[in-house]
Amino acid sequence: MSQSENAIRLRDLGRDYGERPALDGVGLELPAGSSLAVLGPNGSGKSTLLRVLASLLRPSRGEVSVLGCSLPREAWKLRGQIGYLGHEPLLYEDLTGRENLEFQARLYGLPAAEARQRIESDLELLGMGRRADYRVSDYSAGMKQRIAICRAVLHRPALLLLDEPDSNLDPEGREAARALIGRPDELRWESEADRPVTRVAVSHDPEKARAEADQVLELTIGGAPVARRAVA
Amino acid sequence: MKSARMTPFRQALGAIVLKDLRTELRTMRSLPAMVLFAVTTFVIFRFGLDRTALSGSLASGVIWTTLLFAAVLGINRIFLPEREEGGFDAFRLAPVDRPVLFVAKAAVLFLYLVVLEVVVVPVFAVFFLQEWSGLVPLVVILLATNLGFAALGTLISSMAVNSRARDLLVPLLLLPLVVPLMIAATGATSHLLDAGGPSYDKFGTWLLVLGLYDGIFCLVGYAVFEFLLED
Numbered sequence: 001m002s003q004s005e006n007a008i009r010l011r012d013l014g015r016d017y018g019e020r021p022a023l024d025g026v027g028l029e030l031p032a033g034s035s036l037a038v039l040g041p042n043g044s045g046k047s048t049l050l051r052v053l054a055s056l057l058r059p060s061r062g063e064v065s066v067l068g069c070s071l072p073r074e075a076w077k078l079r080g081q082i083g084y085l086g087h088e089p090l091l092y093e094d095l096t097g098r099e100n101l102e103f104q105a106r107l108y109g110l111p112a113a114e115a116r117q118r119i120e121s122d123l124e125l126l127g128m129g130r131r132a133d134y135r136v137s138d139y140s141a142g143m144k145q146r147i148a149i150c151r152a153v154l155h156r157p158a159l160l161l162l163d164e165p166d167s168n169l170d171p172e173g174r175e176a177a178r179a180l181i182g183r184p185d186e187l188r189w190e191s192e193a194d195r196p197v198t199r200v201a202v203s204h205d206p207e208k209a210r211a212e213a214d215q216v217l218e219l220t221i222g223g224a225p226v227a228r229r230a231v232a
Numbered sequence: 233m234k235s236a237r238m239t240p241f242r243q244a245l246g247a248i249v250l251k252d253l254r255t256e257l258r259t260m261r262s263l264p265a266m267v268l269f270a271v272t273t274f275v276i277f278r279f280g281l282d283r284t285a286l287s288g289s290l291a292s293g294v295i296w297t298t299l300l301f302a303a304v305l306g307i308n309r310i311f312l313p314e315r316e317e318g319g320f321d322a323f324r325l326a327p328v329d330r331p332v333l334f335v336a337k338a339a340v341l342f343l344y345l346v347v348l349e350v351v352v353v354p355v356f357a358v359f360f361l362q363e364w365s366g367l368v369p370l371v372v373i374l375l376a377t378n379l380g381f382a383a384l385g386t387l388i389s390s391m392a393v394n395s396r397a398r399d400l401l402v403p404l405l406l407l408p409l410v411v412p413l414m415i416a417a418t419g420a421t422s423h424l425l426d427a428g429g430p431s432y433d434k435f436g437t438w439l440l441v442l443g444l445y446d447g448i449f450c451l452v453g454y455a456v457f458e459f460l461l462e463d
Binding site for chain 1: 237238239240243244246247248251254255258259313317318319321322323324325326327328462
């Protein structure tokens with residue numbers, strides 16, 4: 001996939017929970033290597049959109065293409081190419097932070113030496129090097145978020161899907177996290193898939209989101225069609 | 233577009249099994265409860281039946297009733313970390329064939345049952361058996377039945393884990409389906425625990441039934457697990 005191709009293409013995407021539409025009529029074209037901010041009030045379907053893009057939820061209607069894969073039909077092709085950071089850290093509470101990352105590395109088939117090196121450098125970047133051997137159940141919410149960020153990018157994905165990535169992080173943590181989940185041009189790693197990293201981030205801070213993103217997608221409550229505008 | 237490189241089956245299997253065993257060794261959430269339940273049940277049988285020795289079908293019934301309900305405790309918990317800590321989502325995003333999770337969880341459950349039996353079958357023998365020579369061939373029946381428990385239990389647990397009523401759902405779905413397995417296990421065991429020493433009457437037939445049951449539920453679990461993980 002070249003830079004000019006779309007990493008994400010949505011046409012009239014809808015997703016219902018029972019009879020209630022969480023998303024309706026969402027359209028978007030996001031070039032590979034660019035950054036999208038998703039804005040909207042609580043309950044407007046931001047997290048649902050991210051889960052659909054991650055192939056964790058099936059769309060109820062419309063067309064969804066992510067990294068050239070048509071969802072849900074070709075969802076299996078996406079496995080291993082998405083870095084997903086949701087509201088839940090997706091960490092096992094009874095393992096240490098480092099054990100969680102080692103488990104993730106084995107699950108993604110990373111060579112042991114490379115995995116070790118990445119884990120150490122990412123933990124150091126986020127200031128978790130010395131605290132990585134505590135159990136996750138003993139971590140504060142911010143520490144969990146830092147380990148979850150390491151987990152999301154450990155396999156060097158082509159698409160980052162971030163649901164309020166700054167939540168629970170202190171200012172120092174937010175700054176440090178930019179090297180791993182910031183704008184594509186800020187990242188200190190490259191995608192393993194030999195393609196530019198595309199970033200989609202849900203935010204509740206419109207000014208910051210507009211400043212950081214190439215495109216902004218604004219969702220509204222009730223699944224009404226969305227307003228979208230590009231940022232210069 | 234080229235799809236991502238898939239992690240080899242054995243590597244992913246090893247990762248999940250090691251993770252689960254490490255967690256269990258650290259927290260002891262399942263095995264102690266299973267062992268305690270089984271030993272307590274033997275004590276109750278010992279005093280409830282008011283007998284110091286059991287043999288034949290009664291001995292077989294006591295041991296398999298106890299093992300079945302102890303197994304349910306483990307089956308109930310086998311997917312709990314995946315549900316409560318987001319492991320299902322993490323697994324669905326990974327470049328891993330979905331049935332790996334089924335095989336890994338069934339393997340972990342199988343190991344739990346083996347550990348349970350290593351502890352409680354000798355307790356059963358001390359409490360109730362005068363003739364111990366049937367315990368050696370019983371190992372074959374225990375292993376064959378464990379495989380059926382593990383396959384069916386993993387399948388049922390994965391279906392029930394997302395329900396708030398999972399503690400009720402697991403036995404409700406599991407117990408009717410496990411009846412053929414229990415009939416074969418008790419049928420094979422009763423002759424092994426005869427008072428005069430083990431006899432092998434219909435042993436091969438019961439073993440064949442156990443093997444068929446194991447094969448069916450291993451295949452069904454492997455085949456349908458991908459769909460059970462879907463949204």
